[in-house]
Amino acid sequence: MVTGAAHAAAARDYISIVGSSTVYPFSTVVAEQFGKTTKFKTPKVESTGSGGGLKLFCAGVGVEHPDITNASRRIKKSEQELCAKNGVKDIIEVKVGYDGIVLGQSKAAPTLELSRQDIFLALAKMIPGPDGKLIANPNKTWKDVNASLPATKIEVLGPPPTSGTRDAFVELAMEAGAKKYDDLAKLRGSKDEAEIKELMAKLGIPESAFDKKGKKVFQAVAHAIREDGAFIEAGENDNLIVQKLEANPQALGIFGFSFLDQNADKIKGAVVDGKQPTFDAIAEGDYPVSRPLYFYVKKAHVGAVPGIQEYLAEFTSDKAYGEEGYLSEKGLIPMPEAERDQFRKDSESLNPMEAL
Known part of the structure; x- marks a missing residue:
């Protein structure tokens, strides 16, 4: 009825x-x-x-x-x-x-080959410092992230928090990168309150951020994107990102594979964990950032x-x-x-x- x-x-x-x-x-x-x-x-x-x-x-x-x-x-x-x-x-x-989530580049730029750990270290608000405690992200260039990468400024245009692409990106790319750090990986899997508090202290996470599920504390770290200009919110307009990549070939943009496919004359996808974002790689589950x-x-x-x-x-x-x-x-x-x-x-x- x-x-x-x-x-x-x-x-x-x-x-x-x-x-x-x-x-x-x-x-x-x-x-x-x-x-x-x-x-x-x-x-x-x-x-x-x-x-x-x-x-x-x-x-x-x-x-x-x-x-x-x-x-x-x-x-x-x-x-x-x-x-x-x-x-x-x-x-x-x-x-x-x-669909795959792509880090797109201008075709005029050399192809970046990134790991998901590189992506986390480039874009997370807080990252582990030399003593293991979380510090405000100091990385200014891709070379600061990984010595094998070029010394170009980190500038990534991406979607706002209301976007499903942003949700999937932080889950599939940022979380995977954060899990490369033992204490963060342990925190993600812990449901023991004493262990969660101990790991938080080790990582320098304030007690006010405590949750009975370690995964929630972990996600608060892994999902927090830096706000110092290295990541630029470009709204829900993917066409605007393409225009910016053409104007600044050193920048990267985050969007779906389908959009890359439709604009293949202007942009290409960065390699992630050794895999190109192609139709076949996504269909076969080889490209790691797909949803x-x-x-x-x-x-x-x-x-x-x-x-x-x-x-x-x-x-x-x-x-x-x-x-x-x-x-x-x-x-x-x-x-x-x-x-x-x-x-x-x-x-x-x-x-x-x-x-x-």
């Missing part, structure tokens, strides 16, 4: 989609195809970032709220709870494929806003997100067939996701 609020959504005759800037180009292509080949209007797709999109999506049911939100990370438990609190109870989760992409649908709006179920059918068709589908031409890394089939079935039956 559709709620009264959802009935109001019938006043809108197009699908409203918000969310991830990484999923945006894929969603836009599907929306355009959908508008051309069906009787329905072309959905309106806005790029708000994953966190921003989920906030809008979870605000309520009805015409003033979006029907679908794209996300370059999985919905968080706290976001699912916010949705439930605001009456958004049946959420359909659709995983669309995979799944999703979108979320309000079941309450299906039938109230025209075309939602048909849009789902278009997006999850083999011609769109299959191995030879038109989205792979745009840089989406397809899921294995069994996984694609499962998400297609769940979207056809409007099967809501379980509570996290």
